[in-house]
Amino acid sequence: MSSNQENPPLQHATLDKFVEDFIAVVWERPTDGSQTLTWCPRWWCHDEAVFRLTALWTAWEHMRVHDGPTAMATWLTRYADPIMSVVLDAEAGPFRGCKSDRGHKHLRPHKNAALPCEPAPAGLFDRMNDDADDEGLAQLQHATLDKFVEDFIAVVWERPTDGSQTLTWCPRWWCHDEAVFRLTALWTAWEHMRVHDGPTAMAAWLVEYADPIMSVVLDAEAGPFRGCKSDRGHKHLRPHKNAALPCEPAPAGLFDERT
Known part of the structure; x- marks a missing residue:
């Protein structure tokens, strides 16, 4: 088998192409004015977003080739939905303060x-x-x-x-x-x-x-x-004396060492 057959070309050659041509299309959410969802047009300014989207990209490119007919469904439920729920979270995600309609917030x-x-x-x-x-x-x-x-x-x-x-x-x-x-x-x-x-x-x-x-x-x-x-x-x-939850000694022999 040739190396080309063993390693088929990537569907999305770079991370930015993956985000622009795939993520931004499939996850088109009503982020403008939303209190719960947000997106940053300069997603590449956010270290966390880059890390999370890179994780999705590398997993997608591998799974679509090697994981058979269930690859799409598995990628969605196992990785994409949990990770994208964090990426788009307006309150606790990496784009907090940014707006898809108003742009990137420079203040970190x-x-x-x-x-x-x-x-x-x-x-x-x-x-x-x-x-x-x-x-x-x-x-x-x-x-x-x-x-x-x-x-x-x-x-x-x-x-x-x-x-x-x-x-x-x-x-x-x-x-x-x-x-x-x-x-x-x-x-x-x-x-x-x-x-x-x-x-x-x-x-x-x-x-x-x-x-x-x-x-x-x-x-x-x-x-x-x-x-x-x-x-x-x-x-x-600390919350407790000795920096630990208080524990009274157990009765002698109650928990003999296992052999």
């Missing part, structure tokens, strides 16, 4: 176009790589958790958290055990999936892991940063 929610992050204490996350060999470390896109958060998460999930009643972020995210655990989960999943899961990796990571986990991380009422503010900083007072 945060300075440097990213959620604010204070540097983590030196060496705090180095131990996470102690068990990895040199070859494994060389393959990482983000060598440490703090780099993953600062260079990727804080940019892609740049939400309007200042003054929000529903969203919040802590510049000292590394002070919160739950946030560290959740962000580590996203980091390890991303580094594995982008190498091993093929062209659908970005879309699958977003839908299956990133969006559900980040919705908890950024939840101002029930998430790990409750009381913290992206513009006012870290709240040192």
Whole structure:
């Protein structure tokens, strides 16, 4: 079989062609004046939108060739609809403040176009790589958790958290055990999936892991940063003594170690 037969030409040669000729046509929503839906004609100015639309493009080009007659339906329900619901969300999506009829809003929610992050204490996350060999470390896109958060998460999930009643972020995210655990989960999943899961990796990571986990991380009422503010900083007072839910010791022998 020739290489051309093995790798048929892309239906949409570039991301902008995919968006202009496909996404913008199929998802033509009544965004002008809507309180719930919006779109930015300069979608390419928004890092999160570019990431999400790239995920849809790469998944589409792979699935339409390799996944048979159910490819369209699977792509829609598994990836496109969940991701596009975020892209077009006027309140919590990447185009908040932009309007399809009035154009791009140049003012970003945060300075440097990213959620604010204070540097983590030196060496705090180095131990996470102690068990990895040199070859494994060389393959990482983000060598440490703090780099993953600062260079990727804080940019892609740049939400309007200042003054929000529903969203919040802590510049000292590394002070919160739950946030560290959740962000580590996203980091390890991303580094594995982008190498091993093929062209659908970005879309699958977003839908299956990133969006559900980040919705908890950024939840101002029930998430790990409750009381913290992206513009006012870290709240040192924790909800409970010893920074944990209170637990009384269980009766002796009730939970003997499993063998």
